[in-house]
Amino acid sequence: MIKVGIVGGTGYTGVELLRLLAQHPHVSVAAITSRSETGVKVCDMYPNLRGHYDTLAFSEPDAKQLGAMDAVFFATPHGVAHALAGELLDNGTRVIDLSADFRLRDADEWSRWYDQPHGAPALLDEAVYGLPEMHREKIKNARLIAVPGCYPTAVQLGYLPLLEAGLIDPSQLIADCKSGVTGAGRGAKVGSLLAEASESMKAYGAGGHRHLPEISQGLRDIQQLADIQQTANTQQQPIGLTFVPHLTPMIRGIHATLYGRLTAEPGDLQALFEKRYANEPFVDVMPAGSHPETRSVKGINTCRLAVHRPGNGNTVVVLSVIDNLVKGASGQAIQNLNLMFGFDENTGLTAPALMP
Amino acid sequence: MIKVGIVGGTGYTGVELLRLLAQHPHVSVAAITSRSETGVKVCDMYPNLRGHYDTLAFSEPDAKQLGAMDAVFFATPHGVAHALAGELLDNGTRVIDLSADFRLRDADEWSRWYDQPHGAPALLDEAVYGLPEMHREKIKNARLIAVPGCYPTAVQLGYLPLLEAGLIDPSQLIADCKSGVTGAGRGAKVGSLLAEASESMKAYGAGGHRHLPEISQGLRDIQQLADIQQTANTQQQPIGLTFVPHLTPMIRGIHATLYGRLTAEPGDLQALFEKRYANEPFVDVMPAGSHPETRSVKGINTCRLAVHRPGNGNTVVVLSVIDNLVKGASGQAIQNLNLMFGFDENTGLTAPALMP
């Protein structure tokens, strides 16, 4: 049994960590912090936790207390993990950061997209991007994990087999993504009210969204790793990605619809995907012709994929669905923790999706 | 490990049994029947079950096969369990019926409400009404369980402490109940379409609903058991219940708002409820002043209750929420199974609710 802490536990990824960890046999949540809710019991704020965490209460973040944990999750806005991660690592505590703080390897690029200086550039070298389907071995030995964003997870897993195989033009990628409203967090914003966001659909950030550089970096990594494996191919084109997110009237779920232009006859795309993900516990390639529904992953850590080639033409379409709060955040964080501590990768993550 | 079968597994209570039993360490689902879907794999119809039941397929109902099970669940329309239950019981198979077939002890009354003759009146004597909070000991030794309906569960658990204590006038009960649309089943009906049922609220069956006689019978049982315990009080008034169900634009959940007229100073109602349910694993009395939300029980077997006495007047209001597919159907069925087979009562039913 390991002891973990959660920094910034009042948001949706925080409560989702609690929900999932309640089922984890080897993890005990020993601390959860929130400056604004100090003293409030988590089950008073989240009644679904009654009977599961009857004594755990929010506390002021305290580096000493957190430094006594085996691992600490950051479920915080960006900037917070920058300030605390170093001290925790020095104490031997592993850090699993669900925020954007360590996702971009280039501190300057981070600074441009987040409009503030990077607070811990010295840690970037050892931060591991926590997408197990790409970086499993590194994760096992990591001290500091940058859990991928929700859109980046869905998009990268969808493009991965195609980019690895060099089948699509990397300069002409289009990712049209739809997210439930929990993606916008638990902050009280008019645009997230039921009366505003339900019975409607809209794009946002069409001119540029913070997940764009993260996805682009991840897709470049896929290219480079593939290149290494294939030893040769030095003429890789740069990633050119158009990414348009949409706000969808549902609580959870991301549906990424990914378009790529084939550069050659691709052979059996279905087989390509099935082979690539045959041993992945949390990627499910649906049968040919399928259209995965986001509800089929509601509450679980699975990414379901389907690949189509409409009219046998030169465009390939990948449909990729995840639960933004699970595989897109808290579930993937626990998957990382399992890898880091040598537990079975799916420990605590085995329940079926809630459907209907 | 026991082997169970599910008759009529294509509906919502069927898939919910599968979802919950996937987490049950002592139960293996060995057969699931559906005439219309014979040969179809359950995970092809319900993609959330992919990875959990990859080979289980619907089969024709076969008494011999089912008779080899330790227990059989009926997740069928009314009338089906009547026809099969006897033969299964003769084979030593326990029967847990989620339909209405054995809920009413009076075959004639059943016949009036369901517009057809009762198909198995001889079995009524041994059928046990599967509300553990009322009949736990009988359930442990039962061979045939009538799992309570969804509305009846929420209503009875809410009125139970008040009727047992003789605090309210049983002839003036009003149960105003709100249900999500899964209560109407998975049948393709125009009224259940998203385009018809969402963004709207309506009552139905205000003139009389089939759950009315079941609730009334249950409330009479509460009176009588209380009477026995208190040895005296022979002047109990008859139950007079007005029950109005409403269709609510959500997938799961029942919210019962229960009104009773106090017949005397009730003392501490909060304490009364807390004491009554102190040892019940699946009834959660919320703190005084609470308003339980149906989402706080989404996917779980818990009934959450709150009791109010507005303006300190002579009306008591109980708020009772359940998930209609879990405590109102499949979860309660498994709770019964656990009791019948000597497992811990909450085996397989320990996950927190999915919220948000």
Place this chain on the structure above:
Amino acid sequence: MIKVGIVGGTGYTGVELLRLLAQHPHVSVAAITSRSETGVKVCDMYPNLRGHYDTLAFSEPDAKQLGAMDAVFFATPHGVAHALAGELLDNGTRVIDLSADFRLRDADEWSRWYDQPHGAPALLDEAVYGLPEMHREKIKNARLIAVPGCYPTAVQLGYLPLLEAGLIDPSQLIADCKSGVTGAGRGAKVGSLLAEASESMKAYGAGGHRHLPEISQGLRDIQQLADIQQTANTQQQPIGLTFVPHLTPMIRGIHATLYGRLTAEPGDLQALFEKRYANEPFVDVMPAGSHPETRSVKGINTCRLAVHRPGNGNTVVVLSVIDNLVKGASGQAIQNLNLMFGFDENTGLTAPALMP
């Protein structure tokens, strides 16, 4: 063509006034105020108004400007109309207040429920409660209208025929009401987020809600008016109302389920309701056995009613649906304006409901 102003136009009742008045042939909106949004065009905040109010912008509230209007609507939080109404009336401007400021005739009672002193007790005498089905003649000559609250409108119209006829016990009324989330306003509150309020149902204010004294006062008025008409009957019982509102996962709509205990054989309840409302342009008594849906009044000023007597027993159930933003607020305000200025009562209010 008359000129009107709207004070506090950024909320849902403000934009709803604009939506409805865009169709009114005799009204021009000449001013709309909002301190926080001064200078912003209304169509920039509410894109549905593009093409209808392309130049109208929010301005600072200015008594002189408003005093030049024929009428001013207050679509403000409570307290605001208290401060401004007197000056406007002195200028000869009619005031139609959608807030609670002038609904209760007793300033002390108002003060208790709203936790602040009443700001304009001298105006209470001439304020007319703007429920046309009760007070049409007074409204025609009024200078100051208190537009009824949303719940009070649905509840009073449902009980009206029964109380007038003296058929139910006024001391045992139960109003179980369900409202869409726009009833909570456009404020950014966590509890109104789609991620919190959708897929769930909850009661609130079970211990006491500000609409309770308003409804009780209105029901007493019904009794007294009926008493006067019948000259005699001096033994009227006091109103005893239990009112429990519920938050329902939809944008618009109120469904009031009203329970009353019959004190005598009621005769033909359906005929009673049909006769009472035969000449009312905005009350629609549905055929016997109906269950009105809130969506059938989405966007319109109609209240649809159905009356049931379950099992021919001693409880009568009235189902009453309105759109909380229209008959429950802005539509009723315009109905009042039509009466006050001698327009046809339904001017600008004739479109059918949006369904589906």
Place this chain on the structure above:
Amino acid sequence: MIKVGIVGGTGYTGVELLRLLAQHPHVSVAAITSRSETGVKVCDMYPNLRGHYDTLAFSEPDAKQLGAMDAVFFATPHGVAHALAGELLDNGTRVIDLSADFRLRDADEWSRWYDQPHGAPALLDEAVYGLPEMHREKIKNARLIAVPGCYPTAVQLGYLPLLEAGLIDPSQLIADCKSGVTGAGRGAKVGSLLAEASESMKAYGAGGHRHLPEISQGLRDIQQLADIQQTANTQQQPIGLTFVPHLTPMIRGIHATLYGRLTAEPGDLQALFEKRYANEPFVDVMPAGSHPETRSVKGINTCRLAVHRPGNGNTVVVLSVIDNLVKGASGQAIQNLNLMFGFDENTGLTAPALMP
């Protein structure tokens, strides 16, 4: 005042015609047919029509009765208008067909996509595609109108300025479209149940959808008309469109996200769109940087557009929203009728959208 009939009035486009025509000062609905509902009053099926069509009832389709109308709308499944249109036209009745029967000019192509022979190929020559923004003059003199499909309307209006200006590569178009569930009609299908379709997002028809050939034909028309206007340019590339529709958990609305690759520096895209649609009563180009919401057109005949060029790169993104039942069906049908009969184009179509 003209007299119109509606064939197949029980579906969503039928009731929407009735809702909109209730506000039309020059049109009287004299007949509405439905084989299955003959004798039922329309207001009994659609309570929102109570008070608007209190006597109109569904009748058997009768060519003689319909032939006495000035115009007949077909709100039917495909194939029905084929059978009746000819006879009506011979009687001098104009036909406005909301189905797909006359949208494709190539009878063989129609036959391939709809799996049955074309039933009225002789009428194809005179059928006019009822997109006023493209074919206004032809519509004015037409006897037979093929009202565009919902997706095709949103997609064509979005691409129109770009294709006319020759700014994008027509062989690399991607239309990622999201539709509310009324797009699937009022048929009782499991997939359209609230319990199945809400809280979820899915693509469908990724391999090929019947609206694809209609859109492609329309985009070719745009190219050709532009070519004619510019007299020269004979090297137009063929249309290559990838079209992926998605089922979105809302009642109404289509959001089309359209991607095109720029073939040259485009200049001021915002100005291009504004100029093209400056005189169009039902196309609203939003300010630069906007993200139109589908709810901003709920219930109205407007298409709102925004154009983006992310990162100033070589991909242009157009966001196009309509109400699928109005501009995508019944509203556009009435817009066509207005043009055909010389009424103001926006007659009966002037109400603002219902928002929130």
